[in-house]
Amino acid sequence: MLLSKLLGERIKEKPGDATSISHIYLLRGGYIRQVSNGIYSLLMPAKRIATKIEDIIREEMDAIDGQEVMFPVVLPADLWQESGRFEGVGNELVRFKDRSGKDMVLGMTHEEAAVHLARTEARSYAQYPFMIYQIQTKFRDEPRARGGLIRVREFTMKDAYSFHTSQEDLEQYYEQCLQAYHNVFRKAGVPEVVCVQSDTGMMGGKVAHEFMLLTDIGEDTIIICDSCDYQSNMEVAISKLDKYEIAEEEIKENHTPGIKDIESLANFFGVETHRLLKAAVFEVEGRKEPLIVFVRGDLQVNESKLSKVVQANVTPLTNYENVDLNFGFIGPVGLNARNAQIIFDSSLEGETNLICGANKDDYHLSGVSIVRDINVESFHDVAQVNEGHTCPHCNGKLQFKRGVEVGNIFQLGTKYTESMHMTYTDKDGKAKTPIMGCYGIGVGRLLACIIESHHDEYGPIWPISVAxxxxxICVLGSKKIDMNEVGTDIYNRLNNKWEVIMDDRNMGPGAKFADADLLGIPVRIVVGERNLENGQVELMTRDKSVKKLINISDLEQEVETLITELKNQL
Incomplete structure (x- = not known):
């Protein structure tokens, strides 16, 4: 490829609307161009990188017996109605009618399409287990598109779906997929991607993991132990809470005029916030009655955990009209809330001598004991982990990191196969419902995350596997020698064995080197007049770790050695 023929201008200045390193360099380097909010065209360099990422993914999916298929982008709504997600998913799902008035959707994920295909083809236990996957365009009307390819509305994704006759078989295959994902990220040049436990969210199922690139631009909070390998998404993270043995005291009613927040209440009584019992009130989707959650005062309620407990989406209550509660003074002792659901967090189990609301304005109770004063049938872990909490598996301390999700895997169970009436005939002749797993990787997001992980102040540093x-070849100008003739000879020698691009433009060295940095090619050959007089060219790596003069006669061998070394580093 000649750089003079490459479509796409490289830009010196930082684009004003770019918000992340990858966004800046993808725009400046002529990799992507925005078409609409969260929708991009890929130019040749980005398309070549994406294709190589897809090839790595295919190699790993094929190695665990994946069968590549292709599902439609446009799907009939009745498939999503079968699964229950047509009404359950929000505005991210694009719904429309075709010319005949039939309800349709744009596929934002393809569980329904996978079940639709599999239920017609796999009717006998002898055909199980199997996995089908695709690399396909999807559309999710994301309300917060940002960061270039980090968060988009239209995207290319590898999504895979496995089908099993037992939970044990699913779990075994799940581990194979987990290892295959580690292989994908290692081969793509980002072995630093970590695997964390995660919430299943709209996908359903009971077990899920996310693969996260730890970076300051990430929107997700990742919990990591500083002493062991415990890693988790904030939505499902757990911790070992410190317990405080405090002698019981008699309940006492205290006048606390106008004191409604935790910090003011702790200051009023001169105690730490863990001595307080606080109430958080939520709305539950599809229910009229409010939900009251009691939790220790130094903790916050984790809405994802709470949603799992009540089996519905929850949001903080904001409309206090017609709700018969003393907001700011709610407590579990003497609470008359017959029309409210009440949940106690596990942090309160066994706690004594607590301070809580007295269920009347301007009063709080002190000396409250959970066991003595409150009849709690069960406790639930609905609290959010705090930084510095003790690891649930060792005595290490939990740290907060930011991360970008580049892949996810789920043990879906029978959520989709059961709702869509997929069955197979078992060896005993009975109809059984298969168990399902799903596994996704975002191609464009992985491309962007490689830049986030591998760059310097001048541009991307592409791993050799995806560059x-x-x-x-940077050919510098000369008034004495036809440098392009020399460069073309080198280009022809190397292009038979490797993928080569040559800068043949009539420009100064500064502009050529700046563009070379933005293109981020791992191996660079600089053809200059002074070195040519000695029969030499300069060979270097994009990260500047290698930089040396070599004889032109040794060029092929030197390049081969360097490329082999770069591949071995993956």
Whole structure:
């Protein structure tokens, strides 16, 4: 490829609307161009990188017996109605009618399509287990598109779906997929991606993991132990709470005029916030009655955990009209809330001598004991982990990191196969419902995350496995020698064995080197007049870790050695 023929201008200045390193360099380097909010065209360099990422993914999916298929982008709504997600998913799902008036959707994920295909083809236990996957365009009307390819509305994704006759078989295959994902990220040049426990969310199921690139631009909070390998998404993270043995005292009613927040209440009584019992009130989707959650005063309620307990979406209550509660003074002792659901967090189990609301304005109770004063049938872990909490598996301390999700895997169980009436005939002749897993990787997001992980102040540093070209020849100008003739000879020698791009433009060295940095090609050959007089060219790596003069006669061998070394580093 000649750089003079490459479509896409490289830009010196930082684009004003770019918010992340990858967004900046993808725009400046001529990789992407925005078409609409969260929708991008890929130019040749980005398309070549994406294709290589897809090839790595295919290699790993095929290695665990995946069968590549292709589902439609446009799907009939009745498939999503079968699963219950047509009404359950919000505005992210694009719904429309075709010319005949039939309800349709744009696929934002393809569980329904996978079940639709599999239920017609796999009717006998002898055909199980199997996995089908695709690399396909999807559309999710994301309300917060940002960061270039980090969060988009239209995207390319590898999504895979496995079908099993037992939970044990699913779990075994799930582990194979987990290892295959580690292989994908290692081969793509980002082995630093970590695997964390996660919430299943709209996907359903009971077990899920996310693969996260730890970076400051990430929107997700990742919990990591500083002493062991415990890692989790904030939505499902747990911790070992410190317990405080405090002698019981008699309940006492205290006048606390106008004191409604935790910090003011702790200051009023001169105690730490863990001595307080606080109430948080929520709305539950599809229910009229409010939900009251009691939790220790130094903790916050985790809405994802709470949603799992009540089996519905929850949001903080904001409309206090017609709700017969003393907001700011709610407590579990003497609470008359017959029309409210009440949940106690596990942090309160066994606690004594607490301070809580007295269920009347301007009063709080002190000396409250959970066991003595409150009849709690069960406790639930609905609290959010705090930084510095003790690890649930060791005595280490939990740390907060930011991360970008680049992949996810779920043990879906029978959520989709049961709702969509998929069955197979078992060896005993009975109809059984298969158990399902699903596994996704965002191609464009992984591309962007490689930049986030591998760059310097001048541009991306592409790993050799995904670089748009492997070798970049920079031909510098000369008034004495036809440098392009020399460069073309080198280009022809190398292009038979490697992917090569040559800068043949009539420009100064500064502009050529700046563009070379933005293209981020791993191996660079600089053809300059002074070195040519000695029969030499400069060979270097994009990260500047290698930089040396070599004889032109040794060029092929030197390039081969360098490329082999770069591949071995993956």
């Amino acid at each position: 748009p070209w492997q070798v970049h």
